[in-house]
Amino acid sequence: MKVVNEVSWMIGGPQGSGVDSSATLFAQACATAGLWIFGKREYHSNIKGKHSYFQVRVSNQPIHSHVDDVHILATFEETTAKLHAGEIVKTGALIYDPTKIKLDDLDLKSGVITLPIDFNLVLRQVAEETGVEYSKLSIMRNTIAVAASFALLRVEIESLEKTLERMYTGKKSKLVAMNMTAVQKAYRAVEILPEELHAQFPYHLVPNNNTPKRLLINGATATALGKLKGGCRYQTYYPISPATDESVYLESHNQYGCAVVQCEDEIAAINMAIGAATTGVRASTSTSGPGFSLMQEGLGWAGMNEVPVVVFDYQRGGPSTGLPTRHEQGDLMFSLFGGHGDYPRLVFSPGSIADHFRLAFESFNYAEKFQTPVIVLNDKFLANSTQTILPFKENDLVIERGHLATEDDLKNAKSEGRGFPRFQPDVKSGISSRPLPGVEGGHYWMTGDEHDDYGHITENPENRKKMHEKRMKKYELILQQIPLDRQFSIHGIPNADITLVSWGTMFGALMDVLPALKEKNINANFINIRMLSPFPSAKVAAFLKSSKKLVLLEHNYSMQLGQLIRLHTGILITSRISKYTGRPMSLNEIVSATEKIFNGEVQEEKDETLDASIERVVLTYGL
């Protein structure tokens, strides 16, 4: 048996020891070799010492998900070996340090190849050859782990060299030679293994020179790039995992002129973004659950004053501080109903990494077109997952600024001399004309209180009705004006035996699940709800009603999309797959859970809160 270009590789170690860098090296080297990758990162809310790991799945084809199987585990320390050795498939291999790890302590399947490398010995040799102090080389253990893996996978040494040359340029270029010394030693350590061991290991990586150019990118970077393309030039934030990476990216890529302001708290972050947006700049803030909680009052103000502001909530395990560095899709209901009183808000969640870019771009159009806040629900999983994807499609992107005040609008206001009727509701489009400060005739008032056409406070009941209706009717405009394929999308064959229903970053895994189910003779399709507010009730209901069997998949306890679907369509989806351990569902977990439901192997149980019998599969795999 020979398996070419299908491998799942894992590296683990204490945080701060270079696990991320080695995963980056592995991923980049695979990408350089023309392969496709999906890399999942798991880490603790901790700076140094706690266990973290990175799993990189490699393929000859584009992939959008991770799997539970591990084909190679590379580690130089005991914790990782103890925690993850059991995940190695029986045809897989363990690269380990025999001075730190006793094989007897590990839960290895029989057949797993064990490949001992004395990391410190290799480092001492590197120190001798390069003249660099031994104590400064410990970070290079990661390079050794990657190189040993590559040797085992029979990849030519040059692909690592190329990658190192790309990683270390300028002042850091001397690190290339130093790392290459370590790489050669690691290759040597693998090469001297008995020939039969090599023959026994079935996984090979073969460079593919015909692969098109690809981006190696995570969700946070894709979001930042989409913002820049969309004209966002004002970003506020307060440091919070896992949202901060995006703001740091914007700050470090200062050539585009985006003003990034680190605020004293998330209350300042949202209100500063809103203040900026009132001047006409495209402004946004990015945060995570706890910060998003603090932003609710500001969002209500923006809704009341029809200010186009965009908020990205990188969901993580909640409630409260919850699981700060782990995945969850738990903020859906909160994003829809947070804050007091009614105001219209658009809520979206991107599916793929490409969609992170596109939605970040589009969100500013929506905010300005409908003059109301837009909330985008990202999450930790894809924010931190690295993937090879085709370059973003950019040629169909258009900037839409909505109803900005025309010269006529300003002239009229000037001649009337009472200020600008900014909130005047009796306009055909349903959206009032918006002047930007700095032009004569444009001044108006804004207030969180109910107000008249000019923005002056009034508690008059007729005015209240008029203004409230004008704002809330934006929901109908949004449903009419946003193209259907931006509201939701359906994938797979029509009239399938089983219809998977989900939202957000479940997208990638479910796209991989469809063909995997097909191999098991299960005809499935999948609906991804991208626009969650306003909810595309009629169209989604029609599709769901026409489906044979619905299965709902979400990363939260209460199945929030399920609640929303029931609320808007009356349809209760009774077959459910969920995971709320803070770890994302893997491809194989979803396939086997769906299979169980399809085969009627899941016991129904009564759920009193739903007053219904439910088939529920709760997934738990992963550390």
Place this chain on the structure above:
Amino acid sequence: MVSKLQVPLTVAAYKSDVHNDWCPGCGDFGILQALQQALAELGLPPWETMVFGGIGCSGKVFNYMACYGVHTLHGRVLPFAMGAKLANPDLEVIAVGGDGDGYGIGAGHFVHAGRRNVDMAYIVLNNEVYGLTKGQASPTLDRGQQTKSLPLPNINDGIKPLALALVTGYTWIGRSYAFDGKHLKEMIKQAIEHKGMALLDIIQPCPTYNDLHTAEWFNKKVKEEEKSVSKLVTVEELKHDGVIKDPTNRDEVFEKQRKAFDLIQYRGERIPIGVFYQIKLPTYIERMQSQVPMLKKYSPVRIPYADANHLPTTDLTDAFEEITF
């Protein structure tokens, strides 16, 4: 750059037609009038001027002004105002709030606004009570004092906002009095003209809820060295010059900070008013410009990102290059 009108407008041009609902005798009237006069005298175009307000009686100032008037959230006037000023530095941005708004619920923002030195004026209407919610103690009411709505005397110490401003980085720190129209107008003008973050704390009576520090109380003569003198005394009379001549001279800075601190504390019989401290330091916009070169050419609101056909013009080639394989 904030522009100035060639032909100044009248004070009336800065007044909106909204009915004013402050209590008769409120210090806010004097402050509103002084603000309108200051804007007229400075020749600021109403369409380029944004007055941000907090919540409370003071927060209503925005509504009576004929310019961009923004009534924000309780305690959040500074983030809103800073956001607008940084996005478009060509606008004259003025924040007006109350003592509860700025020194209580908004105290966090107050501190950090000082650190940033955004080029704007922050005017605080300080009457020691929460008026609109019927007279509770504000953060500036001293311990042991009992205004008429308090069931029991205040057991919190009052904060010294100007001292707080001094240690958090405000670069212009002044105090005035609501019913000293001339002094007040001059102070407002200076605070607006100062290039950096200015705090003007205006002490004022609340005729409805503060029965301790009334207009009569402020007007009462006090004894000092056997002489009968006014309660309010200017820093000039006290021979204090708080303007730093050389911001790089640490000795001068520390000396003037110490003196300013002494005077700010001085509240025995007489209350000093005027400018306690002023220093010229790089503004937040200048600091951002030094890090983000494009901001020297354009303010954030003016950076082009679409062409005449509404196609996005931001070229991400460099950024993509970094991650293309």
